[in-house]
Amino acid sequence: MKVKLKSFTPVAYWHWDTRDPDDVCGICQNQFDGVCGTCKEPGDGCPLLFGKCTHEFHLHCIMQWLEQHSRKPLCPLCKRPWEEATAEKYQEETAAQQ
Amino acid sequence: MRIASKRLTKELVELRNQGPPEGTAILLADDLKEWRFSISVLGESLYKGQTFGLRFRFPDNYPMESPEVIFMTTDGFKPPVHPHVYSSNGHICLSILGNEWSPVLNVSSILLSIQSMLASCKELKHPPDDERYGRHAPMSPKDSRFVYDDDSV
Numbered sequence: 001m002k003v004k005l006k007s008f009t010p011v012a013y014w015h016w017d018t019r020d021p022d023d024v025c026g027i028c029q030n031q032f033d034g035v036c037g038t039c040k041e042p043g044d045g046c047p048l049l050f051g052k053c054t055h056e057f058h059l060h061c062i063m064q065w066l067e068q069h070s071r072k073p074l075c076p077l078c079k080r081p082w083e084e085a086t087a088e089k090y091q092e093e094t095a096a097q098q
Numbered sequence: 099m100r101i102a103s104k105r106l107t108k109e110l111v112e113l114r115n116q117g118p119p120e121g122t123a124i125l126l127a128d129d130l131k132e133w134r135f136s137i138s139v140l141g142e143s144l145y146k147g148q149t150f151g152l153r154f155r156f157p158d159n160y161p162m163e164s165p166e167v168i169f170m171t172t173d174g175f176k177p178p179v180h181p182h183v184y185s186s187n188g189h190i191c192l193s194i195l196g197n198e199w200s201p202v203l204n205v206s207s208i209l210l211s212i213q214s215m216l217a218s219c220k221e222l223k224h225p226p227d228d229e230r231y232g233r234h235a236p237m238s239p240k241d242s243r244f245v246y247d248d249d250s251v
Binding site (some may be wrong): 024028030036038065076 | 100101102121144162163200201202204
């Protein structure tokens with residue numbers, strides 16, 4: 001039997017790889033998959049920044065906070081010195097999956 | 099200003115829908131500049147039966163910066179007698195309103211912190227420098243350089 005496909009409608013779905021996808025950014029209190037207080041378009045235009053302390057925020061939210069406290073940047077949630085989790089973690093994870 | 103108004107709008111909707119913490123009530127929240135709450139302490143405490151007024155004023159860059167929070171001295175309210183509350187102006191020496199502020203805190207968590215500050219108080223007394231501070235204090239407590247030296251209450 002041969003089937004001729006006339007048309008199809010693909011549906012894609014994305015979400016940020018956070019610990020809890022339903023969680024909100026502690027600073028703006030909007031969904032991680034939503035936007036920070038200043039952006040209109042979610043996604044690549046309003047990405048997340050992950051800390052080594054395992055806490056994540058919208059990039060624009062945490063940057064505003066860190067810029068104000070550039071001498072001693074702390075995670076707003078755990079008050080540990082803020083260190084960005086590098087892409088290594090994610091490279092490791094994707095390498096493990098292959 | 100956009101992030102401040104968006105977050106305050108969100109907080110206000112939640113405060114109105116779910117209610118503020120038990121023992122507190124909204125007295126005024128007509129705009130996103132200044133809110134007023136009544137606050138009392140639940141259960142047994144030195145402040146049983148007393149109700150106080152709190153005034154919040156929000157800076158343009160809230161929540162990156164803490165709100166200004168004082169106990170009201172107007173509208174029939176008097177500040178509580180407490181070692182961290184100045185009697186003449188209602189200024190509060192509380193680290194989360196100063197150098198321990200974090201943008202993940204909000205109005206609700208401040209109300210809870212102040213309730214707990216009152217609940218844990220063991221002795222009704224004014225701060226040691228109450229009189230001197232009252233004479234020289236700036237208009238806003240945010241312009242005071244408090245030393246947070248007593249974590250017991």
